[in-house]
Amino acid sequence: MTPAARLSAAIALMDDILAGAPAEKVLVRWARQSRFAGSRDRAAIRDIVFDILRRRRSLAWIGGAETGRAMVIAHQRGEGEDLDTLFTGDGYAPDALTDAERAIDPDRLAEAPLDVRLDVPAFLLPELRRSLGDDLEPVLTIMQSRAPVDLRVNPLRGTVSGAKVMLAQEGIGAEEIAAVPGALRVLENPRRVAGSRAYRSGLVELQDASSQQVTRFARPEAGMTVLDYCAGGGGKTLALAALMGGQGRIIAHDGNPRRMKDLPERASRAGAKVELRDTASLEATPPRCDLVLVDAPCSGSGAWRRNPDGKWTLTAKDMEKLLVLQARILDAACAYVKPGGSLTFATCSLMACENRDQVDAFRARHPDFTIEDDLVLTPKDGGDGFYAARMRRG
Numbered sequence: 001m002t003p004a005a006r007l008s009a010a011i012a013l014m015d016d017i018l019a020g021a022p023a024e025k026v027l028v029r030w031a032r033q034s035r036f037a038g039s040r041d042r043a044a045i046r047d048i049v050f051d052i053l054r055r056r057r058s059l060a061w062i063g064g065a066e067t068g069r070a071m072v073i074a075h076q077r078g079e080g081e082d083l084d085t086l087f088t089g090d091g092y093a094p095d096a097l098t099d100a101e102r103a104i105d106p107d108r109l110a111e112a113p114l115d116v117r118l119d120v121p122a123f124l125l126p127e128l129r130r131s132l133g134d135d136l137e138p139v140l141t142i143m144q145s146r147a148p149v150d151l152r153v154n155p156l157r158g159t160v161s162g163a164k165v166m167l168a169q170e171g172i173g174a175e176e177i178a179a180v181p182g183a184l185r186v187l188e189n190p191r192r193v194a195g196s197r198a199y200r201s202g203l204v205e206l207q208d209a210s211s212q213q214v215t216r217f218a219r220p221e222a223g224m225t226v227l228d229y230c231a232g233g234g235g236k237t238l239a240l241a242a243l244m245g246g247q248g249r250i251i252a253h254d255g256n257p258r259r260m261k262d263l264p265e266r267a268s269r270a271g272a273k274v275e276l277r278d279t280a281s282l283e284a285t286p287p288r289c290d291l292v293l294v295d296a297p298c299s300g301s302g303a304w305r306r307n308p309d310g311k312w313t314l315t316a317k318d319m320e321k322l323l324v325l326q327a328r329i330l331d332a333a334c335a336y337v338k339p340g341g342s343l344t345f346a347t348c349s350l351m352a353c354e355n356r357d358q359v360d361a362f363r364a365r366h367p368d369f370t371i372e373d374d375l376v377l378t379p380k381d382g383g384d385g386f387y388a389a390r391m392r393r394g
């Protein structure tokens with residue numbers, strides 16, 4: 001595909017997404033229907049669509065309309081492209097620019113309100129301001145760009161230096177992240193990771209550096225009985241297993257057990273032993289755990305760079321429901337912490353209402369838990385935004 005034909009595709013895809021279709025579904029369907037598109041075309045179009053979604057409000061403001069065409073023009077203008085050579089109307093290229101479109105100027109954004117300039121839903125701005133304080137603008141500005149691709153080296157399968165060598169043999173350049181032992185940031189060819197030998201053999205997992213920090217923060221140790229209460233796909237379950245050196249008992253649970261369907265295969269690739277339990281089985285024979293991790297469902301605001309669609313689909317009603325659900329999950333999960341054991345509550349949220357406020361309210365309901373430490377990570381630290389609080393049961 002020519003660069004201009006890619007823009008035509010991005011315009012059509014953005015129109016579908018703006019009409020309410022989930023971005024991931026729209027992209028997958030388009031790839032299936034567009035046999036003429038090679039993997040580079042698909043990747044380039046995906047990048048344009050996701051770049052635009054991260055900046056949906058500011059690009060609509062610059063472009064003067066919330067349409068695929070206006071937003072693609074605004075995006076390409078910001079990239080410094082010569083638009084008249086791309087918008088020609090020839091072949092598969094988008095129609096030629098009108099005079100008004102030619103006059104689109106990224107400097108228009110200076111007149112926009114703060115929530116538009118920072119690309120956040122207006123209803124969340126007060127809570128984000130309360131939570132981030134002076135970091136509001138720097139953090140949300142970082143959120144307008146792509147996230148890095150990070151890996152976790154699995155010590156059950158090899159070493160960091162061995163992983164770097166194996167990745168480099170397939171042209172994947174990666175460097176260690178100083179603040180997070182065992183974490184690598186991919187600097188070259190991130191799209192090759194999923195098909196690489198290092199990944200397929202379980203030596204590396206795709207996992208954001210902040211997620212890795214949260215798992216370490218929970219302080220798992222060899223020989224412990226550990227419950228990952230909201231295990232989902234098991235990213236943190238496997239990280240816990242690795243930090244325990246494969247020694248101890250790891251139980252993975254999720255309110256929606258289907259979320260864990262790939263976990264047995266992932267665990268066997270990683271050389272980890274994980275016991276899967278649904279809620280009924282957990283309640284019937286409750287484990288007494290040294291450590292319970294609650295990686296709670298949340299707004300996902302700390303991971304908006306990876307999932308920009310989530311930023312625009314979240315509603316005030318969703319937020320209310322999430323706060324109730326997080327409290328309910330904490331109340332249920334804490335029953336499995338044995339006296340002297342620890343409970344780590346984590347979210348990939350930037351908002352205090354889902355984080356410290358949630359923990360304070362939990363402690364008011366459960367005075368036998370005390371806060372040992374908490375951790376606040378924002379994209380200024382390099383990875384996703386995350387919060388974690390480690391509590392001890394008296």
Ligand SMILES: C[S@@+](CC[C@H](N)C(=O)[O-])C[C@H]1O[C@@H](n2cnc3c(N)ncnc32)[C@H](O)[C@@H]1O
Binds near residue numbers: 233234237259
């Ligand atoms: C943030 S995700 C977990 C991500 C996962 N820990 C990882 O590292 O890949 C939150 C998970 O909580 C689960 N969940 C939702 N309601 C729940 C409940 N009442 N009890 C336990 N898990 C629940 C969701 O199905 C989802 O998989």
